[in-house]
Amino acid sequence: MTTIKQADLIESVAAALQYISYYHPADYIAHLARAYEREQSPAAKDAIAQILTNSKMSATGHRPICQDTGIVNVFLKVGMDVRWEGFTGSLDDAINEGVRQGYNHPDNTLRASVVADPQFDRKNTKDNTPAVIFTEIVPGNTVEVTVAAKGGGSENKSKMVMLNPGDSVVDWVLKTVPTMGAGWCPPGMLGIGIGGTAEKAVLMAKESLMDDLDMYELQAKSASGEALTKVEALRLELFEKVNALGIGAQGLGGLTTVLDIKIKMYPTHAASKPVAMIPNCAATRHAHFVMDGSGPVYLTPPSLDTWPDVDWKPDYVKSKKVDLNTLTKEEVASWTPGQTLLLNGKMLTGRDAAHKRIADMLAKGEKLPVDFTNRVIYYVGPVDPVKGEAVGPAGPTTATRMDGFTEMMLAQTGLISMVGKAERGPVAIAAIKKHQSAYLMAVGGAAYLVSKAIKHAEVVGFADLGMEAIYEFDVVDMPVTVAVDSGGTSAHITGPALWQERIATGEFKNIAVTNA
Numbered sequence: 001m002t003t004i005k006q007a008d009l010i011e012s013v014a015a016a017l018q019y020i021s022y023y024h025p026a027d028y029i030a031h032l033a034r035a036y037e038r039e040q041s042p043a044a045k046d047a048i049a050q051i052l053t054n055s056k057m058s059a060t061g062h063r064p065i066c067q068d069t070g071i072v073n074v075f076l077k078v079g080m081d082v083r084w085e086g087f088t089g090s091l092d093d094a095i096n097e098g099v100r101q102g103y104n105h106p107d108n109t110l111r112a113s114v115v116a117d118p119q120f121d122r123k124n125t126k127d128n129t130p131a132v133i134f135t136e137i138v139p140g141n142t143v144e145v146t147v148a149a150k151g152g153g154s155e156n157k158s159k160m161v162m163l164n165p166g167d168s169v170v171d172w173v174l175k176t177v178p179t180m181g182a183g184w185c186p187p188g189m190l191g192i193g194i195g196g197t198a199e200k201a202v203l204m205a206k207e208s209l210m211d212d213l214d215m216y217e218l219q220a221k222s223a224s225g226e227a228l229t230k231v232e233a234l235r236l237e238l239f240e241k242v243n244a245l246g247i248g249a250q251g252l253g254g255l256t257t258v259l260d261i262k263i264k265m266y267p268t269h270a271a272s273k274p275v276a277m278i279p280n281c282a283a284t285r286h287a288h289f290v291m292d293g294s295g296p297v298y299l300t301p302p303s304l305d306t307w308p309d310v311d312w313k314p315d316y317v318k319s320k321k322v323d324l325n326t327l328t329k330e331e332v333a334s335w336t337p338g339q340t341l342l343l344n345g346k347m348l349t350g351r352d353a354a355h356k357r358i359a360d361m362l363a364k365g366e367k368l369p370v371d372f373t374n375r376v377i378y379y380v381g382p383v384d385p386v387k388g389e390a391v392g393p394a395g396p397t398t399a400t401r402m403d404g405f406t407e408m409m410l411a412q413t414g415l416i417s418m419v420g421k422a423e424r425g426p427v428a429i430a431a432i433k434k435h436q437s438a439y440l441m442a443v444g445g446a447a448y449l450v451s452k453a454i455k456h457a458e459v460v461g462f463a464d465l466g467m468e469a470i471y472e473f474d475v476v477d478m479p480v481t482v483a484v485d486s487g488g489t490s491a492h493i494t495g496p497a498l499w500q501e502r503i504a505t506g507e508f509k510n511i512a513v514t515n516a
């Protein structure tokens with residue numbers, strides 16, 4: 001009989017959450033490094049370079065990889081021969097105390113992203129509790145814990161379908177992935193659950209994302225002529241076909257959209273084939289540890305040799321410097337799709353809750369707390385600063401969620417441009433074209449790198465919204481790409497279309513990768 005103490009469980013969960021906030025799993029880095037080497041699309045290669053550079057900066061700086069430090073998922077496998085000591089509440093209460101302590105660590109405070117009462121008040125719980133916890137009772141005398149910090153952007157793209165038994169999973173995946181856009185921050189993983197019941201398929205899809213990436217091993221196995229299992233063959237087929245869609249890093253078009261595909265299955269009803277698919281973003285964060293009663297568990301930091309020799313820096317030759325303090329509508333209208341810019345000067349921020357409040361205030365004829373005339377807005381919810389930082393990691397949030405507010409912002413507030421991540425939908429593109437505006441894209445998953453371009457940050461409105469408040473940032477050489485120009489051309493439409501066509505020619509089939 002093993003005894004697990006409450007204090008040890010709390011400490012282990014808190015330490016693991018800190019660890020995964022700044023260390024990417026080594027298998028993810030190894031796969032991304034190979035994708036970087038293979039990538040032929042300049043825009044996608046640049047995005048992957050930013051993600052790799054950001055990842056190493058986070059590992060050395062012990063600050064979050066992404067400003068979205070996630071909602072905590074915990075999977076517990078509790079041995080039947082385990083007893084508990086010192087518990088003042090339930091097992092879930094202890095896990096949540098670990099989350100509280102992990103997210104409020106003074107040296108690396110993580111972002112509080114969880115809101116209670118999701119349909120009505122949506123009030124931030126301030127400490128990222130509660131976690132979403134699944135517990136299984138298994139034979140044995142240990143407690144196995146898997147913790148993950150799942151970003152909202154990738155979770156939002158989760159899909160579930162009840163297929164007919166004879167329907168093709170491959171067809172459904174290939175039809176569905178393009179509808180997910182780039183808000184899930186590719187390149188990442190797709191977790192697929194097949195079978196069981198509706199909820200079991202979704203749970204399996206999520207659990208499959210906790211496995212290590214091993215697609216390169218699987219490719220090597222296939223190339224050697226060794227027989228693959230049916231699931232392995234399906235994973236490989238999906239991997240190749242999804243990448244052939246040409247979506248690419250950040251949806252800008254390129255060779256790698258997914259680094260791996262994971263599949264879990266469970267017996268199902270003869271009438272059913274439930275299928276769920278959950279993407280994991282570039283900020284793939286999870287860790288697994290086993291408690292055996294000997295005290296708290298601390299994970300071993302990875303060697304810095306894990307990261308490839310990639311050090312992204314602003315390219316002053318290729319990119320155009322923009323002075324936000326003197327920016328005019330005319331200059332915004334002159335930007336071209338795919339052009340890279342380095343932003344300098346003052347910009348405002350605002351995301352979901354701020355846009356909703358602005359809309360409500362304008363509808364009531366109320367004065368806004370800030371003047372948006374000739375300003376650029378950055379869709380972001382930053383991490384709070386620690387130890388002399390101007391701001392914590394501050395990467396872009398999914399712009400598509402702001403589409404419904406874009407006409408209002410451009411028509412009624414004097415705003416002239418927007419920065420976010422992922423594609424804009426038809427309504428936003430029409431508004432951008434009508435107002436001769438432009439939408440700029442920063443790299444999702446490069447939040448710590450981006451934060452280094454922010455020299456000063458100050459809340460200037462809606463302070464009660466926490467990370468969703470309106471800030472004013474003063475930036476130096478913040479890297480962005482023109483994703484929708486004033487003519488309404490979207491790099492998220494033209495890029496993937498071009499790369500899908502090029503991949504189909506077979507011209508990239510035999511690119512050798514040395515970084516194996």
Ligand SMILES: O=C(O)C[C@H](O)C(=O)O
Nearest residue numbers: 068151152153381397398
């Ligand atoms: O909440 C955020 O900061 C970003 C979100 O994860 C998103 O990808 O849209």
